[in-house]
Amino acid sequence: MLPVRGDDLVVKKMAQLIRAGAKLTSYTCPACGTPLLQLKTGEYYCAKCDKPVIIVRSEEEEIQVTMRFGLSEVRDTIFQKIMMINNELKKTTVENVEGLQELTRSLLLLLEAFERINKLMSELQTQEEAKKRK
Numbered sequence: 001m002l003p004v005r006g007d008d009l010v011v012k013k014m015a016q017l018i019r020a021g022a023k024l025t026s027y028t029c030p031a032c033g034t035p036l037l038q039l040k041t042g043e044y045y046c047a048k049c050d051k052p053v054i055i056v057r058s059e060e061e062e063i064q065v066t067m068r069f070g071l072s073e074v075r076d077t078i079f080q081k082i083m084m085i086n087n088e089l090k091k092t093t094v095e096n097v098e099g100l101q102e103l104t105r106s107l108l109l110l111l112e113a114f115e116r117i118n119k120l121m122s123e124l125q126t127q128e129e130a131k132k133r134k
Helices: 006-019 059-091 097-133
Strands: 023-028 035-038 044-046 051-053
Touching: 006 023, 006 035, 059 097
Parallel strands: none
Antiparallel strands: 023 035, 035 044, 044 051
């Protein structure tokens, strides 16, 4: 039996997705050059990178997408830090007042940042939807 190459696995994955209703497009993945599939949901997908890909039609749209994903990544990082502080709070004893205060201050700052990022992301989405209606 011959060993299975990585490209063969990608082709098999693409074939499975096409059988499931995806369409092969003329677009290629900006990261690896593999032809993109358009899933039934309308989302573009790279089978080799195993990631969705967003097609942008203008520089302005690229900036908006980059901002949205950048903010999303920062929000995810902040959430991870919030959870780390939560775990530390669980371990910290009531007698360790200074430690509790420091953790609480950090938690409050992170929660404020988290809230601001969510607000920014919501505003961006509202702007994008307003532009689509025009």
